[in-house]
Amino acid sequence: MKYTDLINAVLSKLGLTEEEAKFDRILDRVPVFANEALRDIANRGKPFYKLYSVNVLTDISGVDTTKTTEYDIVSNTRLVKFPPDFIALTNEHIFRVPIVVVDGIITETDTEANYEYLDGSLFRRYSSRQLLFPAFGYRYYAQAVCHYPVIQVNSQDLDLEYSIFNLLPDYIASELLKNDDIATAMSYRNAYETALAYLDDTVLAPVSSLRNEDY
Numbered sequence: 001m002k003y004t005d006l007i008n009a010v011l012s013k014l015g016l017t018e019e020e021a022k023f024d025r026i027l028d029r030v031p032v033f034a035n036e037a038l039r040d041i042a043n044r045g046k047p048f049y050k051l052y053s054v055n056v057l058t059d060i061s062g063v064d065t066t067k068t069t070e071y072d073i074v075s076n077t078r079l080v081k082f083p084p085d086f087i088a089l090t091n092e093h094i095f096r097v098p099i100v101v102v103d104g105i106i107t108e109t110d111t112e113a114n115y116e117y118l119d120g121s122l123f124r125r126y127s128s129r130q131l132l133f134p135a136f137g138y139r140y141y142a143q144a145v146c147h148y149p150v151i152q153v154n155s156q157d158l159d160l161e162y163s164i165f166n167l168l169p170d171y172i173a174s175e176l177l178k179n180d181d182i183a184t185a186m187s188y189r190n191a192y193e194t195a196l197a198y199l200d201d202t203v204l205a206p207v208s209s210l211r212n213e214d215y
């Protein structure tokens with residue numbers, strides 16, 4: 001999703017054009033209320049998920065890493081540090097796919113039947129950000145809870161799931177209208193609260209989601 005998608009959704013609920021919203025300086029307040037909503041969602045324990053992938057190879061000789069920049073290539077180590085915005089890995093969403101190198105390019109089996117879902121207890125956690133993977137020769141995927149992003153004016157990509165993104169326009173519209181149209185503002189706030197209640201509220205503790213090592 002783009003920032004413009006958020007703006008258009010809010011304008012639609014307000015029944016305004018972009019020019020009318022600019023005249024009333026409404027657009028300047030959208031990021032403030034968007035981030036307020038994200039904090040509210042996070043404080044209620046709602047998950048923000050990202051999918052992270054990593055290749056764990058025994059040998060990368062002959063691999064053209066310029067063609068695999070979307071992945072981290074790990075040579076002769078299974079200890080992987082995850083990005084700083086990750087809070088916790090979820091045990092039930094870790095799986096691995098066999099990978100091979102063909103003409104210097106890493107490939108993988110493209111059928112879900114070959115995905116191997118793993119027990120989180122197989123992974124040893126050396127720190128809140130580092131995991132020891134159980135075997136070489138696989139590409140691992142781990143769905144993880146991450147910190148909520150901060151939305152700024154004209155942000156390019158909003159790194160949000162649709163289920164989270166869809167909550168924001170109702171919240172923002174309710175805040176923008178609460179001093180001028182209380183009934184409509186309450187309607188949008190009720191829609192936000194109802195949709196929020198239906199989200200999965202299972203969030204794992206930062207360290208306890210996988211077996212922790214005292215290092």
